[in-house]
Amino acid sequence: xxxxxxxxxxxxxxxxxxxxxxxxxxxxxxxxxxxxxxxxxxxxxxxxxxxxxxxxxxxxxxxxxxxxxxxxxxxxxxxxxxxxxxxxxxxxxxxxxxxxxxxxxxxxxxxxxxxxxxxxxxxxxxxxxxxxxxxxxxxxxxxxxxxxxxxxxxxxxxxxxxxxxxxxxxxxxxxxxxxxxxxxxxxxxxxxxxxxxxxxxxxxxxxxxxxxxxxxxxxxxxxxxxxxxxxxxxxxxxxxxxxxxxxxxxxxxxxxxxxxxxxxxxxxxxxxxxxxxxxxxxxxxxxxxxxxxxxxxxxxxxxxxxxxxxxxxxxxxxxxxxxxxxxxxxxxxxxxxxxxxxxxxxxxxxxxx
Amino acid sequence: xxxxxxxxxxxxxxxxxxxxxxxxxxxxxxxxxxxxxxxxxxxxxxxxxxxxxxxxxxxxxxxxxxxxxxxxxxxxxxxxxxxxxxxxxxxxxxxxxxxxxxxxxxxxxxxxxxxxxxxxxxxxxxxxxxxxxxxxxxxxxxxxxxxxxxxxxxxxxxxxxxxxxxxxxxxxxxxxxxxxxxxxxxxxxxxxxxxxxxxxxxxxxxxxxxxxxxxxxxxxxxxxxxxxxxxxxxxxxxxxxxxxxxxxxxxxxxxxxxxxxxxxxxxxxxxxxxxxxxxxxxxxxxxxxxxxxxxxxxxxxxxxxxxxxxxxxxxxxxxxxxxxxxxxxxxxxxxxxxxxxxxxxxxxxxxxx
Numbered sequence: 001x002x003x004x005x006x007x008x009x010x011x012x013x014x015x016x017x018x019x020x021x022x023x024x025x026x027x028x029x030x031x032x033x034x035x036x037x038x039x040x041x042x043x044x045x046x047x048x049x050x051x052x053x054x055x056x057x058x059x060x061x062x063x064x065x066x067x068x069x070x071x072x073x074x075x076x077x078x079x080x081x082x083x084x085x086x087x088x089x090x091x092x093x094x095x096x097x098x099x100x101x102x103x104x105x106x107x108x109x110x111x112x113x114x115x116x117x118x119x120x121x122x123x124x125x126x127x128x129x130x131x132x133x134x135x136x137x138x139x140x141x142x143x144x145x146x147x148x149x150x151x152x153x154x155x156x157x158x159x160x161x162x163x164x165x166x167x168x169x170x171x172x173x174x175x176x177x178x179x180x181x182x183x184x185x186x187x188x189x190x191x192x193x194x195x196x197x198x199x200x201x202x203x204x205x206x207x208x209x210x211x212x213x214x215x216x217x218x219x220x221x222x223x224x225x226x227x228x229x230x231x232x233x234x235x236x237x238x239x240x241x242x243x244x245x246x247x248x249x250x251x252x253x254x255x256x257x258x259x260x261x262x263x264x265x266x267x268x269x270x271x272x273x274x275x276x277x278x279x280x281x282x283x284x285x286x287x288x289x290x291x292x293x294x295x296x297x298x299x300x301x302x303x304x305x306x307x308x309x310x311x312x313x314x315x316x317x318x319x320x321x322x323x324x325x326x327x328x329x330x331x332x333x334x335x336x337x338x339x340x341x342x343x344x345x346x347x348x349x350x351x352x353x
Numbered sequence: 354x355x356x357x358x359x360x361x362x363x364x365x366x367x368x369x370x371x372x373x374x375x376x377x378x379x380x381x382x383x384x385x386x387x388x389x390x391x392x393x394x395x396x397x398x399x400x401x402x403x404x405x406x407x408x409x410x411x412x413x414x415x416x417x418x419x420x421x422x423x424x425x426x427x428x429x430x431x432x433x434x435x436x437x438x439x440x441x442x443x444x445x446x447x448x449x450x451x452x453x454x455x456x457x458x459x460x461x462x463x464x465x466x467x468x469x470x471x472x473x474x475x476x477x478x479x480x481x482x483x484x485x486x487x488x489x490x491x492x493x494x495x496x497x498x499x500x501x502x503x504x505x506x507x508x509x510x511x512x513x514x515x516x517x518x519x520x521x522x523x524x525x526x527x528x529x530x531x532x533x534x535x536x537x538x539x540x541x542x543x544x545x546x547x548x549x550x551x552x553x554x555x556x557x558x559x560x561x562x563x564x565x566x567x568x569x570x571x572x573x574x575x576x577x578x579x580x581x582x583x584x585x586x587x588x589x590x591x592x593x594x595x596x597x598x599x600x601x602x603x604x605x606x607x608x609x610x611x612x613x614x615x616x617x618x619x620x621x622x623x624x625x626x627x628x629x630x631x632x633x634x635x636x637x638x639x640x641x642x643x644x645x646x647x648x649x650x651x652x653x654x655x656x657x658x659x660x661x662x663x664x665x666x667x668x669x670x671x672x673x674x675x676x677x678x679x680x681x682x683x684x685x686x687x688x689x690x691x692x693x694x695x696x697x698x699x700x701x702x703x704x705x706x
Contacts, residue, residue, distance in 0.1 A: 054547060093451040098444075098468050101451055115451050164524035171517035174552065181530065194407060199527065 003030050004065050006123055007042055014116045016090030018043040018083070020104075023095040025291045026120040031063045034218055039075055040066065041082065050078045076107040086110050092118040125288060125296050126310035131219060132334055135289065135312055138175065138216035139332050139343045142223050145169040145212070146346045153353050155204035155229055159184040159197035166212050175214035179222060179293040183211035186229070190326040193283055193318065205230035207237055207325040213293060220293040222314050223344050224330035227351040240277065240319045240327045241350050247271035247317040248329045248348070251285060255315075255333075255340050261286075261303020268317040277319045286314035289332060311335040312343075356383050357400055357418050359476055364396070367469050369443030371396040371436070373457075376448040378644045379473040384416045387571055392428055393419065394435065403431045429460040439463050445471040478641060478649050479663035484572060485687055488642065488665055491528065491569035492685050492696045495576050498522040498565070499699045506706050508557035508582055512537040512550035519565050528567035532575060532646040536564035539582070544679040546636055546671065558583035560590055560678040566646060573646035575667050576697050577683035580704040593630065593672045593680045594703050600624035600670040601682045601701070604638060608668075608686075608693050614639075614656015621670040630672045639667035642685060664688040665696075 001009075007030065011019055021027055021040040027049075028034055030042075035055045041048040047066035051059050056070045071077040089108065091101070093115040104113055127135065145166055152165055163184045170178060185195035186202040190209040202208060208229050213222035226244075228237065247268040255264045265285035272281045284300030289312050297305055299313050307313070316330030331344040354362075360383065364372055374380055374393040381387055383395075384402055388411055392403040400419035404412050409423045424430040442461065444454070446468040457466055480488065498519055505518055516535045523531060538548035539555045543562040555561060561582050566575035579597075581590065600621040608617045618638035625634045637653030642665050650658055652666050660666070669683030684697040 091451075093455070096451050098446040098449050098451060098454055099470075102446070102468075115455075117452075160524050160527070164521050167524065168517050168521035171513050171520065171550075174513070177534065197524075 002065050003123065004042060004047055007120060008044065010119050011043070011090070014090050014114075014119060015088065016114050016116065017087040018046065018111075019090045019116075019119070021092065021120065022100070023092060023118065023120070025295075026092075026118070026124075028218055028291055029120065029124055031066055033059055033062050035059070039078070041078075043083070043087075046083070048078065048081055050075055076103075079108065082108075084110070086112065088112045088114050090114045090116040092116060092120075094118050121296055124290055126308055127290060127312050127334070128310070131290065132310070132312065134217045134219035135221065135332070135334075136343055138179075138214055138219050138221035139223065140345070141170065141173045141175045141216055142213055142221040143345045144173055146210075146223070146225060149210070150227075150351065150353060153202070153208065153227075153229065155202055155206075158199050158201055159186060159189075160199050162202065162210070163197040166210070170214040175216050176218075177215055179213040179215050179220035183209065183224075185209045185326075188323050188325050190226070191320040191322050191324060193320060193326070193328070202229055205232060205234075207234075207327070209326060209328060211328065211330065218291060220289050220291070222289055222293055222330065222332055223346065224316055224318075224328045225346055225348075225351075226327045226329060227353055229353055231352060233350065233352065236321075237325065237327070238350065239275075240321070243272060243275040243277060244317050244319055244327045244329050245348055248315055248331070251315050251317070252331065252333060252340055252342060255307070255335070257309050257335050257337060257339075258306045260306055261297050261299040262301055264307060264315075265300050265303060268315070272317060272319060280319045280321055281317060282320070283318065286316055286330075288313050307335050309335050309337050315340075355418050356476065357395060360395055360473060361397065363472050364443070367443050367467075367472060368441065369467050369469065370440040371399065371464075372443045372469075372472070374445070374473065375453070376445060376471065376473070378648075379445075379448075379471070379477075381571055381644055382473065382477055384419055386412055386415050388412070392431070394431075396436070396440075399436070401431065401434055403428055429456075432461065435461075437463070439465065441465045441467050443467045443469040445469060445473075447471050474649055477643055479661055480643060480665050480687070481663070484643065485663070485665065487570045487572035488574065488685070488687075489696055491532075491567055491572050491574035492576065493698070494523065494526045494528045494567055494569055495565065495574040496698045497526055499563075499576070499578060502563070503580075503704065503706060506555070506561065506580075506582065508555055508559075511552050511554055512539060512542075513552050515555065515563070516550040519563070523567040528569050529571075530568055532566040532568050532573035536562065536577075538562045538679075541676050541678050543579070544673040544675050544677065546673060546679070546681070555582055558585060558587075560587075560680070562679060562681060564681065564683065571644060573642050573644070575642055575646055575683065575685055576699065577669055577671075577681045578699055578701075578704075579680045579682060580706055582706055584705060586703065586705060589674075590678065590680070591703065592628075593674070596625060596628040596630060597670050597672055597680045597682050598701055601668055601684070604668050604670070605684065605686060605693050605695060608660070608688070610662050610688050610690060610692075611659045613659055614650050614652040615654055617660060617668075618653050618656060621668070625670060625672060633672045633674055634670060635673070636671065639669055639683075641666050660688050662688050662690050668693075
């Protein structure tokens with residue numbers, strides 16, 4: 001069944017005859033289109049992809065399973081291709097602005113506009129083989145970068161320099177771009193889970209946390225490794241590192257299909273709490289990864305849905321001691337029928353450089 | 354007058370007592386906050402900045418002229434700080450999703466929610482001295498990159514390699530990130546105004562178009578240069594290059610404060626049409642640049658407002674011959690009391706490399 005057919009099968013339960021998709025990651029998922037302006041109408045006997053003249057050639061090459069309509073000045077020129085009878089048209093309330101909603105009501109005055117909750121984000125959770133191959137491709141670039149970076153890092157370079165070296169290799173190795181802003185954080189700064197790289201020198205004998213990922217053929221990767229710069233890791237650091245690593249590996253080993261995100265999160269959290277660091281692990285264990293680097297499911301205390309085979313997600317526990325530093329270890333994994341397959345190939349032993 | 358006071362002075366004409374800003378570029382403009390989650394309430398005697406605990410420290414360091422409220426789980430915890438009486442609350446219809454609008458109506462049930470058109474985008478057009486300094490800083494990084502890149506380009510490297518070399522230098526030279534996806538397009542591919550860099554070798558004796566920019570302290574730059582790779586530029590290419598350059602320089606020379614965007618666009622378009630290439634120049638002459646790389650004003654056929662001193666915008670005519678190639682030359686300029694000051698320092702003579 002095509003992805004569009006799966007959506008088509010859901011229209012009745014949404015209480016609509018037609019659905020208008022405007023969210024570009026969903027449009028990429030449903031049709032393969034990678035440009036920056038598109039609309040997609042889906043009905044029982046309709047699949048109408050709409051874009052502007054900049055994307056005429058590109059959409060012919062990319063768009064699967066839908067008729068293409070190119071407008072010259074106004075997207076609503078496509079109205080001529082829509083059914084003439086009064087229909088209920090569903091639109092995703094999370095992705096439609098109030099001003100576009102008003103325009104829809106004016107321009108498609110024959111339709112009854114119905115706000116629905118994005119029905120596509122749920123479909124996107126479980127990946128097919130082709131999607132998993134793309135994610136593996138993205139992660140293999142990330143792993144290759146990490147290998148090279150280990151040879152480059154040295155005390156005296158700045159966090160910004162190192163971030164530049166990481167991102168430089170993304171395009172060089174065939175990735176499209178970073179999947180989020182690369183994190184390079186050394187010393188006490190590593191205690192901030194979302195640290196931005198600074199124009200600050202990486203010292204000798206200090207912790208260094210690197211969290212990065214890239215897009216490859218439209219799919220994201222995401223990985224974190226924490227290393228020690230120097231020969232003599234601080235004793236507290238070694239203890240924290242060991243705790244995070246045990247938590248991370250236990251969650252990967254014991255996760256099973258059908259467990260909820262909350263249950264998987266709990267495996268790692270129990271290890272960290274058991275070691276007395278519970279209050280220093282404030283974020284979720286992980287999140288889904290695909291066309292977006294943060295997508296469903298939630299692998300956290302609020303993850304109430306079972307994680308089913310085909311789901312790609314991160315496993316990334318961390319311990320962050322304010323003023324001292326932080327450790328996070330993050331793999332990308334895919335749930336299979338038996339447990340998780342780890343897509344990340346970079347080592348997790350404590351690396352000293 | 355502070356930027357917040359300017360907005361405050363507009364509330365009455367919007368027909369509201371309070372205004373809720375949710376659009377991050379506007380929040381950055383009004384308060385200086387650079388994070389990824391924030392809300393801002395502005396009233397006659399109220400300036401309330403709202404974010405979550407990740408941004409507690411950062412907002413203390415960045416936010417000007419507003420009280421800071423950090424919520425723990427739900428943004429509407431801030432309700433306790435809002436006036437208790439029934440007020441008209443304006444929200445920007447271009448930036449509010451239908452689902453957030455529904456939540457607002459539920460959570461702020463004592464307020465009358467009024468959809469208004471984004472009132473801040475107009476304020477952002479004319480830059481103050483501090484903003485112009487930041488844009489100059491961004492553009493000077495872009496110029497420095499171009500100088501270095503001229504020494505690196507050679508036939509045999511791929512478009513992707515060259516894009517990687519360009520973006521690598523952004524962070525190295527202190528920029529935050531690209532302000533848009535770097536364009537590197539060689540040969541006939543340069544005829545696509547929004548070409549993506551490909552894993553394709555740059556040939557000898559061919560046209561090479563590079564369009565890139567970066568953020569520096571929150572402000573964007575944007576520049577295009579087209580060069581000839583080889584010693585013997587094609588005669589048609591030379592003629593096109595000369596035409597684009599004359600159009601570009603004439604618009605810069607003759608633009609005056611108070612002219613409309615349409616009038617400035619017309620100066621360059623007349624040169625290109627006069628040379629017989631009118632149908633190959635399909636896009637606008639330029640656009641405003643600031644916190645966003647594309648913002649108001651329009652420097653195009655639809656630019657009906659006068660361009661006043663302090664306005665920063667691009668001047669970027671182009672000629673694109675399908676199957677042959679394209680030339681675009683783009684500077685960043687600021688309108689002054691007498692004409693435009695050119696912020697771009699890279700040369701515009703026909704460079705052969």
